[in-house]
Amino acid sequence: MKEPILFAEHLDVGYKGEIVIGDIRLEAVPGQILTLIGPNGAGKSTILKTITRQLDPIGGVITLEGKDLKTLKERDIARSVAAVLTGRPTPELMTCWDVVSSGRYPYTGRLGILSQHDREKTEEAMALVRVESLRERDFNQISDGQRQRVLLARAICQEPRVLIMDEPTSFLDIKHKLDFLTLLRELVHSKDLAVILSLHELDLAQRYADRILCVRDGRVDRIGTPEEVFSEGYIEELYGVERGSFDALFGNVETEAVTGDPLVFVIGGGGSGIPVYRRLQRQRIPFAAGVIHEGDLDYPVAKALSARLVTQDAYGPIGLAALREAEEIMLRCRAVLCPQTRFGPMNEGNLRLRELAAERGLLTEPDQLEELLKR
C-alpha cells in the first residue's frame, strides 16, 4: 500500500473543548477513497471540519506529508488539501467559471489576479468534471447536481493531493449520485487523489469506497474495507436499526417483518416471490414462505419479511423434512400464492405444494387475495 499523505493519530474532535469523538486514527492514501459512515449526529462532519481546520483539534495531531498541520502555512495547506463542504454557497453575480477559478486562490498573487496558467487550470478542471457548458451560467441558478459538480471542479482547480467532501451526494437524485461518484472514482485514479468523504448512502459507500470508517457513540467503531465492515448484522448495530434490516451482501434495505400467525403462504423462488413479500408486508398481512433454498434470490427478502420461513440447503433438491414442515404451515393458512412458475428437479417439492394447495382450494390469484382475507 502507498504511504498515506494525510494522517491523524489520537485525534480528539469536538466543539468548545467538549470531545464529540475521541482517539481517532485515520489515514488518507493517494488513489483511495476513505468513506465515513455512521448515524446522524455521530460526528462525521465534526471530523471533516477538524481536518479542514474549521475546528481546532482538541487533542492529537494531524500530519500532512509527515508535517504537523499546525506548523504549516495556510497557503501551503490549501495547495494540498481542497474541500467540498455541505451547504450551498450563494455568492452574488458569480458565474460558474468564477466559482471554479476561485480554486486558484492559493496560487495567485496579492490581488488575486488570474494568470494565463491559472485560466488554463480552471478550464482543465471544468473539462475534467464536464461542466464547460455551465461556464457563463449564474452559480445561483443551476441545479443541485450541477452545483456539486461545479464545486468539485473548484476543488480540483485547487490542484489538491487530498480532497475532503462532506456528504457530497445528499440532495442529489439517484442518477446524479451515481454520476458524481463515478466521476470522483475516475478523478481519484487519474489524479492519484486521496479522498475522505462522508456518505449517508450505505449502498453507495459499499460500492465506491476503498476503506470505510464507522463512527458511533463518540468513537471510531470499525475501520476497514467494505467487505470487512459490511458483515452480517453490523450495519443494523451501527445505526441502531430496530424496525427493518440491511442486507450486507447486496446493500439492500428491508423493512421489518409482520409478525403473527401467517395468513398467506407464498411459494416463491428465483426472485419471483420478492415483489409478493414486499406487497404483503406493505398491506401488513403476516405470511409464510417456502420452500426457499438458502442463497436463492428470494432468500434474504423472505428471511427479512416473513413470519415463518421454510428453507432448504443450497444446491440440493427439496427434502422430505422441509416439505412436511411447509405443508403443515400451508394448510393452516387461509390462502396460498404461487408466483413461481418454473419447476425442475431442485424445486419439485414446491410443485407438489402447489398441487396440494389447488386440491384444497387454497390457491389464489394475487388480485383476489384482499377480498378473500376480508371474509
Place this chain on the structure above:
Amino acid sequence: MEEKRRFRYTLCFVSLLIGMFILLVANVMVGSARLSIPQVLSILFTKTGDNAAIIWKVRMPRLLAAAILGGALSVSGFLLQTFFANPIAGPFVLGISSSAKLVVALTMIWTLSRGVAVGSVVLIAAAFVGAMLSMGAVLLVSNRLHSMALLIVCGVMIGYICSAVTDIVVTFASDSNIVNLHNWSLGSFSGKDWGDVTVLTIVVFLGLAGAFLLSKPMGAYQLGESYARSMGVNVKRFRVELILLTGVLSACVTAFAGPISFVGIAVPHLSRRLFNTSRPIVMIPACFLGGAVFCLLCDLIARTLFAPTELSISSVTAVFGVPVVIWMLLHRQGRSDRG
C-alpha cells in the same frame, strides 16, 4: 468572454468618470452665484476674479468632500455587505453611523464646554470609537442570532437609540456653537475647508488602499467562511482587518458629514448591476466612483432645489436610495422563490 467582461468594465468606468466630471463642473458652476464655463475656467487657472473666493473657499472643498466621502461611504457599505453576506447591510442601517455621530457629538460638546477647539483628526478618532462600539454590538448579536433580518432590525434599533441620545444631548447643550453641531447631526457636506479636505482625503485613500489589498480574500469570503478557510484565508485576521477598515471609512464620513443614509446600500447595489459582477477588485473602485457620483448629484440637489434654503443631504440620499433598496429587496425575493 473575458474580453467581453473587460470591455464592459472599461465602458462602465469611463461612463462613471465622465459622469463624475460633469457633476464636478456642474457643482462648481451652479449655486447662489451662477457662473459660466469660461468664468469657472479662468478662476480655476488664475485663482482671481469676482467669484474666486466662492469657488476656492466654498464650492471646491465642498464638492471634493462630497465626492470622496460619498465614495468612502459606499465602499464601507460594500465591505459590510461582504462581511455579513447580506445585501442590505450598510453603515447606516447597522447603526454604525449613528453611534459614531453620538460619540462625536459628546466629544464636541465636552471639548466646547472647556473652550478647546478640537481638530478633525480627534473627531475622526471619536467617530471611529463610536463605529467600533456599535459594530461590536452588532457582531455580538450576529453571533447569537443567525438571521439576517434580525441583524438589520438590531442595527436599526441601535441607530435609533444613538440618534435619540444625540438629540437629547444637542438639545440641552446651550453653547452657541451647538448650532453647527445641529446642522452636522442632520448630515451635510457644507462648511468644509481645505484643511478638512486634506485630512479626509488622506484617511479615505489609506482606507481604500487597505480595502483594495483585501479584495483577494474578500472574493474567497463571498463563497462563505468555510470555503474561504479551505482556500487558505486566515479568516480571523481577515475579519478583524475588514471591520477596522469599515470602521475607519464610515467614521471618517460621519466625522465630517454626519450620518448619511442609504448611500452605503444603494450605490453598491447599483454598481453590482451596472458592472454585473460582485468581484471586489472591480467593485471597490466601482463603488467609490459610484458613491462619488451619487453624492455629488445629491449634494447639488440639496443645495439648489430650494435655494437659498439648503436640504440635509440625508433627505436627498434617502429619496433616491430607498426606492433602489426596495427594488432590490423585491428582486431578491423573486429570485429565491424561483430557486
